[in-house]
Amino acid sequence: MSVTKQPQRWTLRNYKRWLRVSLYTTFLIGGQCTANILGRLYFEKGGESKWVAALLQSLGFPILIPLVLYFSKRTKLTDNDSSKTKPKPFLAFSCYLFMGLLSAAMDLMYAYGLAYLPLSTFALICATQLAFNAIFTFFLNSQKFTALILNSVVILTVSVSLLAISEEPDHKKNLPKEKRILGIFLTLAASATFSIHHCLEQLCFEKVIKTEIVPAVLKLNLYQMIVACSGSLVGFLVSGEWKTLNREMNEFENGKVAYIMTLVWTAVTWQIAFIGVSGLTFEVSPLFSVAIGSMELTIAPVLAVIVLHDKIHGVKVLAFLLAIWGLLSYMYQHYLDDSKAKELEVSNGEVEF
Template identity: 55%
Template structure:
């Protein structure tokens, strides 16, 4: 009898195990997505800071380079990609941690792209960066800063166009409102600069600078959309090491291209003279170039991270948000005048940024509600 009673009790315990496991898995199913959700927002905020701080610092250092005597177009292009070695320790760290995690996760069964495909991808993006950065250098050389900034703001419109066709980006009233406000903000800032700066250049050079800047904005927008498409269709992996790969290897290709251009154009012969004639001295010249390269890499990591986590259009919106931020630091470091138009431009940019974030919040809330409803339906089906 005792043996029979113990067997019945054991049977009850075993029968109850599925319920306990079901309850435990249900609890984890509700807690784990929230944990993932908070981690996602932390990553997005970190990438936004990288992009804003890096782009602002790099732009200010670039202005310092030109203002104090720098004039090499290839050198200005070179420093935009040459800082990639500082990311190698991060790549080794995250690559090793990713390999150890993939051993015990289902992501290890994801089909990885062929090495030849990745090499072709890195080479194509690297060459695209060389052309894009060089066009920006020509635009900044031949155009007033105001006109240059105004044309750079058009990359939002180009990015919206490419995102619609390549990335299936949906447009809502809040997103359109954000794009309009950010474009107006950058335009106000640029038009206001027209009254402060006058640059005497020939009409031919002006046309070249205009077309190069417009082409660079379109190329940069295409680059962002193609990056997002590559993450989704080719790479299909969700790790930070992938983001670093897409920054380091194309930057290596772009740097090699700039070195070739620097020697082929003969500009390398004038670098020694440029260093000697730099107003703040040789050490300041070298430090300006080094920190420009470093800050561009920080900005690029933030940019790629936002493309990876959100979308190319969102990364471009954040990038445009830096345009009204830069004059604030220009007032501090270069003693520029902060007029009312600049303040209005900054407020419009913040309004546009909040509008885009609010639309993403609505999409996120709707997605969470749909997941919750789906979990309830599936839970009811299991109980039946």
């Protein structure tokens, strides 16, 4: 018996959802781009502490607390639903602890990448998150490895290889080449850690939390951010970098007020980006939030040239174009998967619009 496809109807509810997705996308891309520019500006103008840069990525977690309280109050589960979705405390705590410590390590590696690389190069290398994500989701989340995904992995690998063998003649001539290589390696490692973190987060939702309602998504982000902030704070204190903060503030090129505002707004914009991630995870899917977040690579290099005066040479332009190609391949595969899923919903009579 053939199934007749019903025309999709846009209702007020659909328009509201579209607006929410657009808002979360703006939060994610805008917050991420701004946070990375401010993070790079911190090092450009005299900042030196890698632990400070890592700490700022989670220090603004109190911003999430009102959102968690609001959505927890608004989303009331029935007794039956609650018994099905309430995770076991020990498993949930273990999940938050491990994910938080993983985030702290990732934040520190990203901080080293921002310190030792131009923002344009840093953003292009971060595009490998998609390649790593495709590989890890294949092993951990049973995601299909299609020709488009394979193309994306290969192209992004070539793009980063070009950046690794090229020179950055205009970037900090007093910075040893070894530190640039270390920056590339640690940014790659951070991108791989990000992808592992994303895959484990999906497993956590499926096996431990067993729901992806808004409060659950926000709580996971909040609790692991508290752990990450605590871990980065311990590292900051143990390393002794806190002793140099007063000197950094006094020697910051744009002055003390600019130094403080750079730190404050870096922490705030990271939280705005995380709110965008949480919203897209709930409204669409975790995979979609990763793909949208990776769109930063199309914007950050341009902003780096305009705001930070990064130099774009021929090899970097080629790497940028290859990275865009890899991103489009990845997103087109996601589009095909999403279209297939909607067709199945239509055939089952479950589609809303």
